[in-house]
Amino acid sequence: MKWKTGLALATAAMAAVAAMTAAKADDYPSDTVRVVVPWRAGGGTDTIARALAASMEKIAGKAVVVDNLTAGGGNAGHVHVKNAKPDGLTMLLNGSSDLNTPIIFRNVPYALEDYACVGAVYQTPTWVLAHKDQGFTDFNDFVEKAKTEPGKLTVGVGSLISAHYVLAKALLGKNGIDARIIPFDGGGPLKKAILGNQVTIGVIHAPVLLDAVKKGDINVIAAGGSLENITYKKVRDTKTVDQFKTPVEIGVVRGLFVPKSTPQEVIDQAAGLVEKAATSDDFKKFGAKFGFAPIWWDGKKFCDFLQKENKEYREIKAEFIDKK
Amino acid sequence: MLEGLLTAFGNLAGPGPLFLIFAGTALGLMVGALPGLSSPMAIIVLLPITYQMDTLSAFQLMVGIYVGTKLGGSYASILLRTPGTPAAACTALDGFPMAEKGRAGEAIGYAVMASTAGGLIGWVAAVCFVPFIAAVALHSEPADIALIGIAGLILVSAFVRGSMVRGLIGVLLGLLIASVGYDVQEGVERYTFSNPMLASGISFAAVLVGLFGLTVVLADLALVGRRSELATRELNAELPRAVEFFRRWKAWTIGTAYGIIIGAIPGVGADGSTWLSYATVRNQSKDPPPEAFGTGVPEGILAPESSNNATTGGTMIPMLTLGIPGDASTAIMLGAMVLHGLQPGVTLMQTSAPLVYGILAAMFVANIMMFLIGWNASRVFISILRRDRSLLFPFIIVFASIGAFAADNDVFTIYVAIACGVAGYFLEKRGFSVVTIVLGAVLGPIIEYNVRLGLAYSNGDWAVFTATWPRLVLCGVIALLIVNEIYRAVGRRSESRAVSENT
Numbered sequence: 135m136k137w138k139t140g141l142a143l144a145t146a147a148m149a150a151v152a153a154m155t156a157a158k159a160d161d162y163p164s165d166t167v168r169v170v171v172p173w174r175a176g177g178g179t180d181t182i183a184r185a186l187a188a189s190m191e192k193i194a195g196k197a198v199v200v201d202n203l204t205a206g207g208g209n210a211g212h213v214h215v216k217n218a219k220p221d222g223l224t225m226l227l228n229g230s231s232d233l234n235t236p237i238i239f240r241n242v243p244y245a246l247e248d249y250a251c252v253g254a255v256y257q258t259p260t261w262v263l264a265h266k267d268q269g270f271t272d273f274n275d276f277v278e279k280a281k282t283e284p285g286k287l288t289v290g291v292g293s294l295i296s297a298h299y300v301l302a303k304a305l306l307g308k309n310g311i312d313a314r315i316i317p318f319d320g321g322g323p324l325k326k327a328i329l330g331n332q333v334t335i336g337v338i339h340a341p342v343l344l345d346a347v348k349k350g351d352i353n354v355i356a357a358g359g360s361l362e363n364i365t366y367k368k369v370r371d372t373k374t375v376d377q378f379k380t381p382v383e384i385g386v387v388r389g390l391f392v393p394k395s396t397p398q399e400v401i402d403q404a405a406g407l408v409e410k411a412a413t414s415d416d417f418k419k420f421g422a423k424f425g426f427a428p429i430w431w432d433g434k435k436f437c438d439f440l441q442k443e444n445k446e447y448r449e450i451k452a453e454f455i456d457k458k
Numbered sequence: 459m460l461e462g463l464l465t466a467f468g469n470l471a472g473p474g475p476l477f478l479i480f481a482g483t484a485l486g487l488m489v490g491a492l493p494g495l496s497s498p499m500a501i502i503v504l505l506p507i508t509y510q511m512d513t514l515s516a517f518q519l520m521v522g523i524y525v526g527t528k529l530g531g532s533y534a535s536i537l538l539r540t541p542g543t544p545a546a547a548c549t550a551l552d553g554f555p556m557a558e559k560g561r562a563g564e565a566i567g568y569a570v571m572a573s574t575a576g577g578l579i580g581w582v583a584a585v586c587f588v589p590f591i592a593a594v595a596l597h598s599e600p601a602d603i604a605l606i607g608i609a610g611l612i613l614v615s616a617f618v619r620g621s622m623v624r625g626l627i628g629v630l631l632g633l634l635i636a637s638v639g640y641d642v643q644e645g646v647e648r649y650t651f652s653n654p655m656l657a658s659g660i661s662f663a664a665v666l667v668g669l670f671g672l673t674v675v676l677a678d679l680a681l682v683g684r685r686s687e688l689a690t691r692e693l694n695a696e697l698p699r700a701v702e703f704f705r706r707w708k709a710w711t712i713g714t715a716y717g718i719i720i721g722a723i724p725g726v727g728a729d730g731s732t733w734l735s736y737a738t739v740r741n742q743s744k745d746p747p748p749e750a751f752g753t754g755v756p757e758g759i760l761a762p763e764s765s766n767n768a769t770t771g772g773t774m775i776p777m778l779t780l781g782i783p784g785d786a787s788t789a790i791m792l793g794a795m796v797l798h799g800l801q802p803g804v805t806l807m808q809t810s811a812p813l814v815y816g817i818l819a820a821m822f823v824a825n826i827m828m829f830l831i832g833w834n835a836s837r838v839f840i841s842i843l844r845r846d847r848s849l850l851f852p853f854i855i856v857f858a859s860i861g862a863f864a865a866d867n868d869v870f871t872i873y874v875a876i877a878c879g880v881a882g883y884f885l886e887k888r889g890f891s892v893v894t895i896v897l898g899a900v901l902g903p904i905i906e907y908n909v910r911l912g913l914a915y916s917n918g919d920w921a922v923f924t925a926t927w928p929r930l931v932l933c934g935v936i937a938l939l940i941v942n943e944i945y946r947a948v949g950r951r952s953e954s955r956a957v958s959e960n961t
Contacts, residue, residue, distance in 0.1 A: 174796075174797075174799060175798075175799050176798070176799020176800075177799070201867065202867055203866075203867050203868065204658075204866050204867065204868075205655055205658075205661070205866035205867065205868035205870055205871065206653075206654045206655040206656065206657045206658055206868075206870075207639070207640065207657040207658030208658075209654040209655065209657055209658075210655070210866070210867075210868050210870075213654070239645070240640075240645075240657070241647075241652065242654065242657075243654045285917070286917075288914075288915065293642070294642070294643075294644075294645040295640075295645065314914065314917065316911065316914045316915070317642055317643055317645075318642070318911070319642045319907055322801035322803075322805075323801075323803070325805075326803070326804070326805045329805075330596070330597075330599075332599065332915065
């Protein structure tokens, strides 16, 4: 009798433990979530990651930390998430083109296939800027001037491995213009060159230089994609590049990734948390400050976009960059 | 401009900022007093702590250290004849004989007064010139920056005491370190050996940690267990009176002037200015006669001490307006700015004016605190000199490793730091100066990037470098510097030949 009671108790205890474990699996996140950003603290992607992490933390009730793994030009961050435990607690936050361009243009130790998409929270196009002294109101003005002075005008881009460069090459190629592309050492130096009117036009991520645009020092002459989410209304109807013979969409969609081997169930749980955070009021308030309203795309939409972007960039590369 | 500065001073009025500056200055005095430990190392070691602070607080601490070490170095020079910092080496010439005569207190008093005067006048110069040069620099183009960088690089190699060839080799090593990684203009991989960790180059912070943190520890291992013998037991000697100080105004005004100018020249810093001002003051001195220098005259302390502190103001000018370092410490501060997400360079004044004014305001307060601490607490630092400083080594190694790791959040950078530390140790042993490597590594990318950008603007036309009057002047300066170096090298050789023929 006694041992039967014992057995019953033990069984009950085991069942209870099992139930608790099951409850724990539902209770995502079970531990601190690490959001890996392959960029230095202070940049656009990092700012978004920190705001999102703050919202996620509030909703999850567990710590969500941003980890800037920048070594090797961001390679360390990508590889870290690629090899992370597939428990949904380590995620990569990066922009679509920031992930695609190194994969396409460089020899990097990771590929799109190494990641599963959780969802996207920000979509910002690149935009083409010109100092007001250039007197351009849209990209066609630049095209006309470039045709009269072949090889003279300059297009500044933030780096050779970027959406900026891809768009600059595509725009020049599709419009048949001979202008020189000048790569800078990142967005900061390019900003200075555009403000100082040292390059004829510059291609950079929106909303960089928005303050100067608002002041009227800088004109937005084309956008790599829709500017409908920008908070500054006056530039929302800027002509997109498809109106300048360049039917592509070039910008950056920032979202979260987990290792490929992560079970779909875990991805869904993580996506649930990120969606709540991305659509929270706090994150929307951040959007007002950032200059763009946040979005929410689920993992499938985000992954499809990445594939499409990858294909488009490869086409531009084959058509305008490789041949030379 | 005045408004910005006043706001910055207003923001300092709180226990937090004042404590940070006080702590930095006191620490700087202590680190400076310990031979072998210098301000670049102290700043490097504290870098990981500053990651958690907001940018201005981090710089309040760093500026305090920077100012404090310049005076701290003189304690060891005066009491041990072993300079606490390279910038204080010159002070030993007259400081140590004075201490031997039992006038150590007086010597330290002169050092404190001269340092404060030099620091404050240097600060005034920085405040006057930073907004002005920042405004001019905003119109600068890549070609201008490239030429300033080249002039700085030549000065670095020329000012290394002893051998210019060694200086040049150090600079070239720095250039080599800096050239690793993807090339911005062409997208070519340089010296990465297909190692993805090297794709963005060698972490500059890790190189600094290695060269200034680990090299020092390795070099000082020989000192473990040894205590320093002071020149004199009795330190109770009276401090000099202010009248005595102001009577000798010539010595410290000359020292200050040299300090500001040489500090403002990219790449040279306090190590060069002290010797120049000492020589000038000695050669034009009537009372005491030039022969008396080296036997313990106050002027021999006033000139170098005012000079090395004046450089702190001078170096701020290129650092805050052009993003070009005046010496090793400012090179590290520029690195710290990048780590804090800022873009040092000609636009710093536009994008982060409150930080620029905040740094300047902190520098003023640090100078005042240096005076108060130096004047009242000399004995504390003197007693530190008697301690066995090998106790500090484990802390330096730990903090240096954290600093290297935190630069990129990666263990790889620690290996880089260790490699640089070991290499730096052997180089220093062979008479190379690690400062030249660091300045090469800082100035190299600035020059390369701007030369190539300048050529990209001009469509490959080299005439862009002589297109404007300021550029012509800079080219002239560069040519003069090179001719001067060659002339001096040839002269030195014939001189030594003459000497060997005579013997």
